[in-house]
Amino acid sequence: MRFIHVPIQEGDPVTIWIDNKRAFLIKVKKGKRLDTDKGYIIHDQLIGKEYGEIIKISKGEAYLLKPTPMDIYTTLPRPSQVVYPKDASYIIYASGIQPGDTVVEAGTGSGFLTITLAYFLGPNGKVISYDVREDMQNKAKQNALMLNLLDRIEFKIKDIRQGIDEKEVSAVILDMPDPWNAVSKAYEALKPSGSLIVFVPTVNQIEKTVLQMRNEGFIDIHAEELILREYQVKENAVRPKNIGVMHTGYLIRGRKYIKGTSL
Numbered sequence: 001m002r003f004i005h006v007p008i009q010e011g012d013p014v015t016i017w018i019d020n021k022r023a024f025l026i027k028v029k030k031g032k033r034l035d036t037d038k039g040y041i042i043h044d045q046l047i048g049k050e051y052g053e054i055i056k057i058s059k060g061e062a063y064l065l066k067p068t069p070m071d072i073y074t075t076l077p078r079p080s081q082v083v084y085p086k087d088a089s090y091i092i093y094a095s096g097i098q099p100g101d102t103v104v105e106a107g108t109g110s111g112f113l114t115i116t117l118a119y120f121l122g123p124n125g126k127v128i129s130y131d132v133r134e135d136m137q138n139k140a141k142q143n144a145l146m147l148n149l150l151d152r153i154e155f156k157i158k159d160i161r162q163g164i165d166e167k168e169v170s171a172v173i174l175d176m177p178d179p180w181n182a183v184s185k186a187y188e189a190l191k192p193s194g195s196l197i198v199f200v201p202t203v204n205q206i207e208k209t210v211l212q213m214r215n216e217g218f219i220d221i222h223a224e225e226l227i228l229r230e231y232q233v234k235e236n237a238v239r240p241k242n243i244g245v246m247h248t249g250y251l252i253r254g255r256k257y258i259k260g261t262s263l
C-alpha cells in the first residue's frame, strides 16, 4: 500500500507532541516560533513535513500529529467548565446524529463540545451554538479557528430560553445552568424523533430536567453518568492513576414524539 505524502502547509493545525505532559496545538505561521522547556520550534521548519514525522529539538524529539478533538482538551484555553471527551463522545453516539446533520447547542462556553460536534458532523454539517456571553463565544471562536472548523459553526448571541430560530434540527444539546427552562424550545426546534441531550454537573438538576422533558413531549428518557479511569502503565506497577478528573457531570437524553398523534 502506498501512502500519499500530504505536506504540512502554512495555516495547517499541528499538534506538537513531546511527551504526555507536553503537547502543543499550533497553527503553522511563517516567522512564528514555539518555545517549550524542551527546546523551541520555528514554524517555518514544519512546512513541507508531514503528520506523523519526528523532528529534532534541543532536548530531544517532537512528533508532528494531525490534531483530533482529544488534543483540544490538553492544549486549548478553557474559560468555562467544558464537556469532557467521555461525555462528548457519548453525546454523539446517543443522539444518533450523522455527518451532514444540523445540531443546536447552548451554551457555547469554551467551545469544546462545539468543536467536537463540528469535527464529527463534517464539511456538510452545521453546529448552531447559542450563548448569552459574547466574551465566551469570542474565546470559543479562537479555539475553533485553531482546528480550521469555523465554517461548520454558526455562533449566536442569544438566550436559548427565548427560543431557537432553527427548525427540524437533528439534535439539541444543552449545557447551561437551568436547562429545564429551554426544554420546550428544544421540542419546537427538533425533528420528530430527534434527540435532546442535557449535560448537568449536579444531581439536583437531573430531576427538574427529566420532569420537564416528560411534560414537554419526550420519551425514552434516561439519566446517566459515565465513569472513565485512566491507568498508569509502568513495568510491574500497572494500576489506576491516583489523580485525574473524578467527576464531570450527568447526561440526560430523550427523544421527541409528536404530541397528539392519532392512533
Ligand SMILES: C[S@@+](CC[C@H](N)C(=O)[O-])C[C@H]1O[C@@H](n2cnc3c(N)ncnc32)[C@H](O)[C@@H]1O
Pocket: 080, 081, 082, 083, 106, 107, 108, 109, 110, 111, 112, 113, 114, 130, 131, 132, 133, 136, 158, 159, 160, 161, 175, 176, 177
Ligand atoms: C459550562 S459552559 C458550556 C461549556 C461548553 N459546553 C464547552 O464544552 O466548552 C455554560 C455556558 O452556558 C452559557 N449560558 C448560560 N445560560 C444560557 C442561556 N440561557 N442561553 C444560552 N447560553 C447560556 C454561559 O454563558 C456559559 O458560557
